[in-house]
Amino acid sequence: MDTARRFSWSDARLRSTIWQVLVVGLVLAGIFWFVANALHNLESRRIASGFGFLASEAGLPIGEHLISYTPADTYSRALAVGIINTLRVALTGIVLASVLGTLIGIARLSRNWLLSRLSGIYVEVVRDLPLLLQLLLVYAVLQGLPGPRQALSPLPGTYLTNRGLYFPTLEVSQPVLLVFATFAIGVLASFAYTRWSTARRVVNGKRLPFWPVVLPLVVGLPLATSFIAGAEWVWNVPSIQGFNFRGGANLSPEYFALLFGLVVYTSAFIAEIVRSGILAVSKGQWESAAALGLSKGQTLRLIVVPQGLRVIIPPVTSQYLNLVKNSSLAVAIGFQDIVSITNTVINQTGQAVEGIAIIMAVYLTISLSISMIMNWYNKRIALTER
Incomplete structure (x- = not known):
């Protein structure tokens, strides 16, 4: 009797299990049919399948690469260059768009009429124009810049031409690396001291000195290391030689246009998210902070923004994924990038299915990694009920 009731269709748990098994089975059957059909069509058209082509010589010229690459390298090396180029744009764009979007979002709430209106116009105009159109516009403007001999110089040692942006670089030696390492140690030590002093203040209510401790760690320690190690700070400044600049570093017009367009476009959406996150904090928090004698800057930095982050982080994560x-x-x-290089590889080898699969795997991996990091941070700052 109990067994019949346990396996009765009226049992909600049994129905749920059966439906889940059926759905999973249908999905697996669909995947199997798709793979089998693709392999059959490829075989009937005598199109080679598999990833063996990755070990073949690419013969593909790539203008920008952070790792060593020549056309004599393999397709796998060429795709690695494309992945690095994609990460280079995506990660740099995320950082710059976050900073710019936060500043514009705060500016929209400013009591300065001109600043708030200009920020609002920026957000509305940028969000209402297609990103592709903005990229083409920026790239066309860069192509219309003068040549190297008539280059624009917005900053000393920096030149903007139709061949890209040229800027000075620091010649790194072992003493200079030691100074940078000392600076990083000082920053970490200052962060640890800040957290410790805050915890002590919560316990006994006494404020410990901040700048007398932080300045020697962040500024004094690196300066002393530079003096003792004899670090030489030599800048490699680009200079015109022949028909182009030599020395320093440069950003190509393609990379600069892509990065600029992505940052400007994404920052407009982040600005609105930051503005809504700040407005989500109740007015009583501002009033309580003012009663405690905190300035508006301290209130924003110590009270409002930490609470607004709980509203800001989830939609900002979506914007990061959109930027990628x-x-x-x-x-x-x-x-x-990975799409452009893979398209060329597909045209050369005919491995369309494998090429599209590689692009999907790359973007899926990057997006899931960003989501995992942002979800971890969101859980870390979330309020815990007691």
């Missing part, structure tokens, strides 16, 4: 996916528009302005 929008970087695939690089193919429209000639920047060789």
